[in-house]
Amino acid sequence: MEEIHRTAEAYYENLSVEKKRKAKRFFDELDKDGDERINLDEYMEFLKNDKNTVLTDPRFFNNLDMNSDGSLDYNEAIVLFYIMQSGRALFCKSCDTFLAGAYFSCSQCFFKDSISSYEICCDCYAGKKFTDHHSDAIFFDNYTLLLQSRRMVQAVAPTKKREKVLQIIKQGLQLASFTGALGCIFNGGAGDDDANCSIM
Template structure:
């Protein structure tokens, strides 16, 4: 979780002023009793209002000092998780995936309209504590990033836009946001993201 905290801090420091105001607005909206901190009931109510899946165990992880509430710095980690697409849950043990995890590459690169993926924590993957389609190949999220770039660069020029659009549907599973795709798109040329299937990255789980 500490890696996520550092990423969230760096993410917030580099936000434009308007986005920082949005983060503060989200915190104030969550803080129903206006005491400057978020308790568990406020956390649950805030996430439930948009039909998000609620993990009370994540609240405990966010509460770094263990005082039972989230101050603004702790809540920024939740804001980052929701905005960046890092809200990934193990399909086996249903825990929040804060670090390295494994993703089914066939599900990830599926070129139909499905955006679902199959992700498991290292413990469940290493202990074979999950059930999935036989013969499917799993990659850790960092390897998946490298293979995603390789797949894009290996595609013929006329097919690269389609390949990138497929990747955009699943790249946030590896904690990659649309801004991270800019490094890939510079190698592909103009028109990236304009093709069919392009969508804005978002998060609807937590």
Template sequence: MEEIHETAKAYYNNLTEDQKDGANNMFQSMDLNGDGSVSLSEYLEILGKKGYKLSNNPKFFTELDRDGDGNLDFEEFLSLYYLIRSERLLFCDGHGCGAFLKGVYFTCVHCFQREKNFDLCPSCFSGKNFLHNHATFLDNFALLHFMATAYSNNKREGASEAAVVGLDIAKFIVEITASTACSIM
């Protein structure tokens, strides 16, 4: 979680003044009693109202609370703000795992960028601790790399960006499976 805290701080430091005001306003809206911090009860109440059901739990609050004092000061809150604004607030879809996906995670290639992604923590993916209709998964870094490759190679006439990404991902999966005799699916 430390890396996310540092990333959130870096993003905040590079925001415009208007964007920083937006972060401050969100913090103040969560600080219901105006004491300069967000308590667990304030956190649960506000996130429940806003529909963030998976992050609306004491365990995740504890992860955000770096100093363990039971409250989120503004700097600790910035991690939550960053995760919400960047749409990086992801949790494992495995059998009730619900772990916050901090770093590397696996996503279903078929479901990617559809109505709902299907994402797994490394433990659920490795242990096959999930039920899902599709079998092709890539970790988030491999998926990002091949999306970038597809974008830069998008010189095939008439091919949509999505088709190019799909072809490149399929090519990657076939190459990995054939060359290593170890399936990532």
């Protein structure tokens, strides 16, 4: 969780004062008993309307609870907010582990339309534990996939159309974000415009 924790922290440090206040207000809403910590009950109450059942798995709560004291302090809760808004709540399709760091993704599933992507952890890829997936799958790690995507955009989209690609990416991030009570905290930069809600 170290890498994802630092990512969330870096985003948070770049938020405007108003966004930080908003994040704290949101944290306070979840913290029903006002002890500055979110315990498992408060966490479950918060997620009860969320369709992502994996997040409601107590094992995920334990992952977020980095110092294993049984509750989430503000810094640990920031990681939860980031994961929910970035759409980074990814789990290994083979062993169900939360993908907190580098992972592998099937490139065919990643680039095809209207099909869900297929991600697996480094251990499952190294141990070839993905036998239920199509046999011609070509896997790339997430960093390589990012570079491949950039090359693809550059090859396919003429310069003046790349602005549209950016818009599509932003829209995708908005869809991935938890738009309920959480609103848009991680929209980065100094802007406070919720209409321009994304982590970018």
